[in-house]
Amino acid sequence: MKSKHIGLVIVGDEILSGKRQDKHLAKVIELLGVRGLALAWARYVGDDRPRITEALHQAFSSGDIVFCCGGIGATPDDHTRQCAAAAAGVPLLLHPQAKSLIVERMRDVAAEQGQVFEPDRPDNQHRLNMGVFPEGARIIPNPYNKIAGFSLGDVHFVPGFPVMAWPMIEWVLDMLYADAAALHGAARTVERSVIVFGAMEAALTPLMEDIEARFAGIKVFSLPSVDHKTLGRHIELGVKGRSDPAEAYAALRAGLLAAGAQLGPELVR
Numbered sequence: 098m099k100s101k102h103i104g105l106v107i108v109g110d111e112i113l114s115g116k117r118q119d120k121h122l123a124k125v126i127e128l129l130g131v132r133g134l135a136l137a138w139a140r141y142v143g144d145d146r147p148r149i150t151e152a153l154h155q156a157f158s159s160g161d162i163v164f165c166c167g168g169i170g171a172t173p174d175d176h177t178r179q180c181a182a183a184a185a186g187v188p189l190l191l192h193p194q195a196k197s198l199i200v201e202r203m204r205d206v207a208a209e210q211g212q213v214f215e216p217d218r219p220d221n222q223h224r225l226n227m228g229v230f231p232e233g234a235r236i237i238p239n240p241y242n243k244i245a246g247f248s249l250g251d252v253h254f255v256p257g258f259p260v261m262a263w264p265m266i267e268w269v270l271d272m273l274y275a276d277a278a279a280l281h282g283a284a285r286t287v288e289r290s291v292i293v294f295g296a297m298e299a300a301l302t303p304l305m306e307d308i309e310a311r312f313a314g315i316k317v318f319s320l321p322s323v324d325h326k327t328l329g330r331h332i333e334l335g336v337k338g339r340s341d342p343a344e345a346y347a348a349l350r351a352g353l354l355a356a357g358a359q360l361g362p363e364l365v366r
Contacts, residue, residue, distance in 0.1 A: 101160065101161055101162050102137035102161045103129060103136055103164075104138045104139065104140070104156060104159065104163040104164075105121065105122065105136060105139040105164050105165075105166070106141075106142065106153070106156060106163060106165040107119055107122065107141050107166050108142055108143075108144065108149060108165065108167035108176075109144060109167045109257055110143045110144045110174070112141060112143075113143045119141070120259050121166045121259065121262065125266065128263065128267055129270075135286070140152055144168065144174050146176045146179065146180055146183075149168065150180040151184075153165065153177075153180055153184035153252065154184040156184075156252050157184055157250060160251070162252075162274070163252045163253065164253050164255065164269070165177060165181075165252060165254045166255055166257055167256065168180075168257065169247075169255070169256055170227060170256070171224065171226035171227045177254060178229060178230060178247075181230075181231050181249060181252070182230075182231035185233075187231045187232040188231075188232050189229050189230065189231060190229065190232050192229070192234060192236060192245075192247070194236050194245070195227070195230065195236050195245045195247070196225055198228070198236075198239075198243045198244065199224055199225055199227060199228050199244060202243040202244060203216070203224060227244050228244075228245065230249075231247075233249060237253060237254070237255060237265050238268060239261050239265060240268075241258075241260055241261045241264070242261070246265050248269065248273070253266070286337045286338060287337065287338060287340065287341045287342060287366070288318075288335055288337040288364070288365065288366040289336055289337075289342055289343065289345075289346035289363070289364070289365050290318070290333050290334060290336070290364045290366075291335065291349075291350060291353070291361065291363045292332070292333055292360065292361030292363075293332045293333075293359070293360060293361070294329075294330075294358075294359040294360075294361055296332060296356075296359075298321060301332070301356075304349065304352040304353070304356065305317040305319065305334070305349075308336060308348055308349050312336075312338075312342070312344065312345040314339060315336050315338045315342050316336065316338070317334075317335070317336050317349070318336075319333070319334050320333040320334075321333075328361065331361065333364070335364070
């Protein structure tokens with residue numbers, strides 16, 4: 098299996114307007130991290146069908162594993178299911194297993210409320226739209242309320258509600274990709290860095306470029322800070338790689354000392 102990157106699409110006007118704060122990005126990074134994985138990219142998009150369709154077309158075309166959070170309900174501002182079908186070039190169909198789960202959920206709710214379950218009631222018929230997925234979709238179980246998400250290829254669609262989305266994402270990672278050697282652990286990196294005081298990034302750029310040119314597979318990173326509460330103005334300068342970049346770090350540190358840089362604490366992550 099070819100090694101894959103992992104991406105995240107978050108859908109919803111409420112995020113872009115500031116009515117709600119996004120919690121998915123940080124949580125997905127956490128869920129991936131404990132599995133030795135890393136997020137390669139993320140994208141936010143509002144409740145606009147052309148934009149969602151474009152984002153999902155890129156997700157399908159990327160060959161990446163992509164999680165899409167939000168917009169899979171059945172209200173007028175939910176467009177993700179329709180956009181997924183359009184982006185994949187397939188029709189929408191009522192998924193039989195998703196339908197069975199929705200009916201089961203509606204029956205449970207009626208029993209909890211002491212009501213007679215009426216499957217043909219208009220509102221119950223409308224709820225079945227939450228099981229209308231792109232042709233060829235596979236369901237993602239929802240442990241919270243049984244209303245399934247779905248997967249189409251390596252793009253996985255879950256609700257916007259964290260209480261539902263996060264366990265569903267975990268299920269996808271552990272059930273669909275647990276044995277993927279090219280995926281699990283492939284994104285784990287080791288970082289070595291040092292705090293540099295009194296230097297400008299522009300002056301350090303030639304050294305950074307030299308390190309990347311000399312050491313294959315190594316990335317150099319520079320994180321400037323102007324108002325750190327304890328360290329003040331500084332740059333965290335470091336290297337990262339799939340294996341311990343100790344040799345590259347030693348070269349970086351030697352270059353900094355040769356340039357007369359004032360070095361502070363060193364970090365390994």
